[in-house]
Amino acid sequence: MTVGVALNASDARNQVDASVELAREAAAAGLRSAWFGQTFGADSPQLAAIVGREVPTLHVGTSAIPVFGRHPLIVSSQAQTAQAATHGRYHLGLALGTKLLTEGGFGLPFERPIARLREFLTALRQLTQTGAADFQGELVTARTPVPARVPGAEAGVPLLVAAMGAQSLRVSGELADGILPYLAGPRALETHIVPALTAAAEAA
Numbered sequence: 142m143t144v145g146v147a148l149n150a151s152d153a154r155n156q157v158d159a160s161v162e163l164a165r166e167a168a169a170a171g172l173r174s175a176w177f178g179q180t181f182g183a184d185s186p187q188l189a190a191i192v193g194r195e196v197p198t199l200h201v202g203t204s205a206i207p208v209f210g211r212h213p214l215i216v217s218s219q220a221q222t223a224q225a226a227t228h229g230r231y232h233l234g235l236a237l238g239t240k241l242l243t244e245g246g247f248g249l250p251f252e253r254p255i256a257r258l259r260e261f262l263t264a265l266r267q268l269t270q271t272g273a274a275d276f277q278g279e280l281v282t283a284r285t286p287v288p289a290r291v292p293g294a295e296a297g298v299p300l301l302v303a304a305m306g307a308q309s310l311r312v313s314g315e316l317a318d319g320i321l322p323y324l325a326g327p328r329a330l331e332t333h334i335v336p337a338l339t340a341a342a343e344a345a
Contacts, residue, residue, distance in 0.1 A: 314341025
């Protein structure tokens with residue numbers, strides 16, 4: 142089993158420099174991954190790419206980018222660039238986000254989040270695996286009239302979802318590579334999360 146850490150240096154004088162320093166300390170302590178959240182401050186894929194470049198023993202990832210207010214084409218570009226910068230050590234974490242931040246920050250209605258997650262993941266999977274997409278959903282459209290591949294990211298980008306509820310676990314099991322459970326204890330993982338995720342993955 143490997144152990145990672147969520148890093149947050151948003152109160153530092155320079156968040157990027159401080160994140161690199163914290164990541165170096167984490168690696169020296171024997172941790173194997175560093176994760177960066179996403180709100181309205183630092184761009185987490187860019188921060189992960191810089192840290193992963195500076196601290197080559199760490200895997201890095203975002204935990205997690207809300208799908209509302211973003212587009213799969215842009216997120217794919219960010220993720221593939223981070224994957225190329227870290228030579229395959231980047232994981233992209235996505236989330237539904239919250240009604241408060243979605244409606245208060247972006248002015249978007251927090252409607253049909255599970256449907257949006259499903260369409261977002263479907264389009265994003267095409268993009269990160271092939272560098273192209275031709276997807277038309279009810280809520281998300283993603284097409285590539287020009288290639289969207291980033292050289293150096295050919296191995297693809299592992300897609301994770303901050304999923305806990307039954308519906309988000311089902312979508313994640315079908316379309317993602319894994320999940321990012323938040324404050325979930327061993328019992329919740331054993332009795333609720335892992336069985337639901339496994340069943341969805343097997344059905345898919």
